[in-house]
Amino acid sequence: MPEVTYLEALRQGLREEMRRDERVFILGExxxxxxxxxxxxxGFFAEFGEGRVIDTxxxxxxxxxxxxxxxxxxxxxxxxxxxIDFISCAYDMLTNYVATARYRANLACPIxxxxxxxxxxxxxxxxxxxxxxxxxxxxxxKIVCPATARDAKGLIKAAIRDDDPVLYFEHKYLYRRIKENxxxxxxxxxxxxxxxxxxxxxxxSVITYSAMVWKALEAAEVLxxxxxxxxxxxxxxTLLPMDDAAILETVRKTNRVMIVHEDTxxxxxxxEIAARINEGAFEWLxxxxxxxxAADTPLPYAxxxxxxxxxxxxxxxxxxxxxxxx
Amino acid sequence: MIARPAAAxxxxxxxxxxxxxxxxxxxxxxxxxxxxxLEERLTNLYRQGKVIGGLFRSLGQEADSVGSAYALDRSAxxxxxxxxxxxxxxxxxGASPVDVLRQYMAKATSPTRGRELNVHFxxxxxxxxxxxxxxxxxxxxxxxxxxxxRMRGERRVGLVYVGDGAMSTGAFHEGMNxxxxxxxxxxxxxxxxxxxxxxTLERQTAVPQLVLKAKAYGVPGERADGNDVLAxxxxxxxxxDRARAGEGVTLIELVTYRRKGHAEHDDQHYVPREELxxxxxxxxxxxxxxRVTEHGxxxxxxxxxxxxxxxAELDAAVRVAEQEPLPEPATALEGVYAQPSRQPAPGHREVxxx
Numbered sequence: 001m002p003e004v005t006y007l008e009a010l011r012q013g014l015r016e017e018m019r020r021d022e023r024v025f026i027l028g029e030x031x032x033x034x035x036x037x038x039x040x041x042x043g044f045f046a047e048f049g050e051g052r053v054i055d056t057x058x059x060x061x062x063x064x065x066x067x068x069x070x071x072x073x074x075x076x077x078x079x080x081x082x083x084i085d086f087i088s089c090a091y092d093m094l095t096n097y098v099a100t101a102r103y104r105a106n107l108a109c110p111i112x113x114x115x116x117x118x119x120x121x122x123x124x125x126x127x128x129x130x131x132x133x134x135x136x137x138x139x140x141x142k143i144v145c146p147a148t149a150r151d152a153k154g155l156i157k158a159a160i161r162d163d164d165p166v167l168y169f170e171h172k173y174l175y176r177r178i179k180e181n182x183x184x185x186x187x188x189x190x191x192x193x194x195x196x197x198x199x200x201x202x203x204x205s206v207i208t209y210s211a212m213v214w215k216a217l218e219a220a221e222v223l224x225x226x227x228x229x230x231x232x233x234x235x236x237x238t239l240l241p242m243d244d245a246a247i248l249e250t251v252r253k254t255n256r257v258m259i260v261h262e263d264t265x266x267x268x269x270x271x272e273i274a275a276r277i278n279e280g281a282f283e284w285l286x287x288x289x290x291x292x293x294a295a296d297t298p299l300p301y302a303x304x305x306x307x308x309x310x311x312x313x314x315x316x317x318x319x320x321x322x323x324x325x326x
Numbered sequence: 327m328i329a330r331p332a333a334a335x336x337x338x339x340x341x342x343x344x345x346x347x348x349x350x351x352x353x354x355x356x357x358x359x360x361x362x363x364l365e366e367r368l369t370n371l372y373r374q375g376k377v378i379g380g381l382f383r384s385l386g387q388e389a390d391s392v393g394s395a396y397a398l399d400r401s402a403x404x405x406x407x408x409x410x411x412x413x414x415x416x417x418x419x420g421a422s423p424v425d426v427l428r429q430y431m432a433k434a435t436s437p438t439r440g441r442e443l444n445v446h447f448x449x450x451x452x453x454x455x456x457x458x459x460x461x462x463x464x465x466x467x468x469x470x471x472x473x474x475x476r477m478r479g480e481r482r483v484g485l486v487y488v489g490d491g492a493m494s495t496g497a498f499h500e501g502m503n504x505x506x507x508x509x510x511x512x513x514x515x516x517x518x519x520x521x522x523x524x525x526t527l528e529r530q531t532a533v534p535q536l537v538l539k540a541k542a543y544g545v546p547g548e549r550a551d552g553n554d555v556l557a558x559x560x561x562x563x564x565x566x567d568r569a570r571a572g573e574g575v576t577l578i579e580l581v582t583y584r585r586k587g588h589a590e591h592d593d594q595h596y597v598p599r600e601e602l603x604x605x606x607x608x609x610x611x612x613x614x615x616x617r618v619t620e621h622g623x624x625x626x627x628x629x630x631x632x633x634x635x636x637x638a639e640l641d642a643a644v645r646v647a648e649q650e651p652l653p654e655p656a657t658a659l660e661g662v663y664a665q666p667s668r669q670p671a672p673g674h675r676e677v678x679x680x
Contacts, residue, residue: 051477054508056504057504059501059503060500061466061501062469062497062501064466065466065467065469065497065501066467066469066470066504067470068466068467068470069467069468069470069472069473070471070473070477071470072450072455072467072470073450073471073474077470092460092463092497093463093466096458096460096463097458097463102661103441103661104441104442104458105446105447106438107456108664139662139669142663163663163664164665241666279673
């Protein structure tokens with residue numbers, strides 16, 4: 001089993017799906033000959049040709065809209081947002097057109113919209129965003145956020161095969177930092193809607209996703225060594241539909257829960273998770289549900305500022321100690 | 327498919343434009359009349375409170391919808407996407423009046439099962455895609471549909487309607503540019519009906535003619551009298567032929583006029599009366615009737631028979647649609663996703679039922 005990066009795992013998943021199913025094609029800015037800003041589609045132009053790896057003008061609404069039109073006719077388009085920050089330019093198309101297509105018009109719209117999200121890379125306010133909360137609120141969409149190389153591959157394959165529109169948010173900090181041994185053959189598919197226990201524990205739970213899974217795992221190590229705490233880390237993997245069963249199970253197991261996400265705090269995904277815990281397992285809680293998130297600011301550029309705004313391992317450790325002592 | 331008036335045994339008459347024969351002229355009449363009469367029936371139902379939402383008339387614009395859609399080849403699998411005033415184009419493509427009535431009356435049997443309003447519905451088999459309210463959005467979608475025709479090597483053509491208002495949106499620009507760059511087989515029909523809600527053309531755009539925008543996209547443009555159904559047909563047909571031949575996008579401006587308010591509630595107080603009167607004298611159906619009878623292309627009796635057929639069809643359609651029920655409330659939870667096929671009811675609904 002060769003070791004592959006998160007980025008290579010994603011690329012493998014895309015390539016395998018394109019080889020498997022001729023209805024799958026890619027469109028986006030600079031995805032063709034150039035291979036994409038982060039080289040996710042490197043080599044695709046040569047292998048699959050201009051007809052299936054389509055360079056577009058700088059037009060996110062047209063990219064998503066055209067993907068939708070193709071999907072209505074049975075194609076399986078994968079649209080790349082060069083940085084996920086630019087998905088806001090297609091917000092209308094995604095929320096009004098794509099998300100409602102099946103409901104209002106019985107029109108299948110099996111598209112994947114993917115792109116690099118996230119900070120910790122000194123990208124500043126427009127190359128670091130985490131837009132999941134803006135779309136979590138839209139019935140008709142699905143949202144996946146892989147944290148591991150295995151899921152980067154497994155979720156892109158599941159997303160392409162899904163009959164509904166899927167937003168696939170890949171974390172650019174993880175692209176080349178995360179490596180994993182993956183089987184060379186075999187069909188590696190991660191089911192959409194299913195969370196994963198990334199680390200077992202009995203004292204408290206960290207519910208998280210995407211790059212924060214790794215921060216939570218680091219914090220869990222610290223807490224075990226320094227405090228003797230057994231921290232459970234739940235990697236949601238899919239935000240929409242949310243794996244309520246897995247969330248409630250970890251709540252019932254540890255009775256102390258914190259939610260960690262990189263996105264800003266107010267109106268973030270953590271609020272929704274906390275509400276579900278409140279409705280579904282209130283009597284199992286020994287402490288209030290706490291949050292570790294980014295501060296409610298645009299994401300600044302300077303390292304000192306970015307590090308201050310974004311959640312750090314030390315923040316998770318601090319809040320976990322408070323939770324354990326409650 | 328709607329059975330069109332029979333034309334068996336008729337010979338092509340020299341002088342009829344665009345290679346059309348009398349049967350097609352009667353078709354065009356029939357669809358314009360059907361559009362107008364269906365909207366008149368809807369107006370009555372609206373006044374009776376049976377149309378649940380707003381009613382959007384295309385009075386005076388029937389020629390642009392019917393003539394343009396008629397230029398597509400349904401047997402080739404061409405697809406169009408309408409706007410709110412393109413009822414006529416849907417009827418040409420084979421939408422049935424009873425489905426339009428069901429939509430307006432929010433019936434369980436409506437194509438959208440009561441989820442969407444008015445002519446916001448589609449049927450890919452018949453060759454039309456349902457629009458949404460966000461103007462311009464259908465241009466990128468139709469770019470994707472025609473991109474797919476191209477990818478599959480199919481000789482099919484797409485047509486998308488925009489108005490003077492929709493052309494101010496970003497989605498229009500992005501879709502138009504995308505389609506133009508890739509030379510997709512798409513015909514973009516810009517209906518210039520003078521008003522976007524209450525906003526006049528000169529408050530909508532600084533160009534005096536919408537067709538001038540074609541140049542900015544590097545595509546051919548053509549401007550036609552939108553109230554002359556044959557001129558509309560000819561202009562659109564040229565664009566459709568170009569698209570099918572692989573020559574890319576054409577922008578067609580059809581100059582017409584919206585003789586009613588934005589919707590039935592809108593009394594048009596902002597419209598000069600003499601302007602309205604001038605366009606009433608330029609009625610597309612009356613013009614067509616005058617020309618086909620003047621030249622002897624059709625006989626008055628044929629037109630009267632078409633009228634009778636329209637009336638009978640609409641009588642039957644209204645009778646059917648009126649009797650049908652509204653959707654069952656809990657069906658609202660179905661079909662947001664393929665899987666899961668049904669959304670959970672909010673907790674308070676379950677509490678209320680327990």
